[in-house]
Amino acid sequence: MTTRHEDGQIRVEERGRILLIGVDRPEKRNGFTPKMFDELAKAYTRLEASPEIFCGLLYAEGDHFTAGLDMPKIVPLRREGKPLLPVGEVDPFNLREPLRTKPVVIALKGISFTVAVELMLASEVAVAADNCRFSQMEVKRGIMAGCGATIRMVQRAGWGNAMKILLTGDEFTAQDAYRLNFVQEVVPAGEEFQRALEIAERIAAQAPLAVQATMANARVSLGSGWQNAYAGIQSAQKILYNTEDAKEGVQSFVEKRTARFIGR
Structure with missing residues (x-):
């Protein structure tokens, strides 16, 4: 024991x-x-x-x-x-x-x-x-x-x-x-x-990079205001749209199944 x-x-x-x-x-x-x-x-x-x-x-x-x-x-x-x-x-x-x-x-x-x-x-x-x-x-x-x-x-x-x-x-x-x-x-x-x-x-169960990006942007808004947060959205979205998880998100939608995210 x-x-x-x-x-x-x-x-x-x-x-x-x-x-x-x-x-x-x-x-x-x-x-x-x-x-x-x-x-x-x-x-x-x-x-x-x-x-x-x-x-x-x-x-x-x-x-x-x-x-x-x-x-x-x-x-x-x-x-x-x-x-x-x-x-x-x-x-x-x-x-x-x-x-x-x-x-x-x-x-x-x-x-x-x-x-x-x-x-x-x-x-x-x-x-x-x-x-x-x-x-x-x-x-x-x-x-x-x-x-x-x-x-x-x-x-x-x-x-x-x-x-x-x-x-x-x-x-x-x-x-x-x-x-x-x-x-x-x-x-x-x-x-x-x-x-x-x-x-x-x-x-x-959600895409982890998207979750983390969402948290980060919300934190900028809280600390520096919504305009600074908005200014960072386009660059963040460009990164996210090029991830494997974003491709999986689209594919799962097309195939009408639950997405399987891996954090890449």
Whole structure:
């Protein structure tokens, strides 16, 4: 019998074209440790580096997604100004370059505090169980959210809604998260993983280069405005129209069958 590491682990499993990334420290409500941040970044790097993988699915073991950071283990790093994530690996929060090009779907449940909210906001599609309890509670601990909440909450929900959450640290529900555009679907508890998997499978069934180009163009629009995004569409389309996947897309349409995309 393998002994579980006291600092938890991140499970990684390939399922078809999807990379399952599991937060695994349920005995501590999946409290994040430096080891887990390191392994999470490596899992996202694997997602980016694997040509046969088209989409990621982030989930958690146990009854809760995470109670947040394991502060006694994290504080020493933060006091010294050291990063939580290793240099050279992909940033799961998608805040530093190189930015992630492949989509991630996240399945949330139960207690989903701090880092869970920021991973949710960094994902392309979020599915929340109806028993989710969210909180960005850093101000209650004398610190601030540092992995994207101060940026993305304002983008998604507007200044006032974001400040109400960020400045009080109060909890909010799955329905609140849906209303504020933080999650895309709310499902009965216990169904969140399966629904997230269904969405990931639908994404993974599409042409991966087209999916990545769509994400990249939308990101330009969000950061630099629609005119800059539009300016890049023609060159992106020229590349896509000359791929094997585009030829397969046309051929599958003619033959009235499901396309078989390979990412080339």
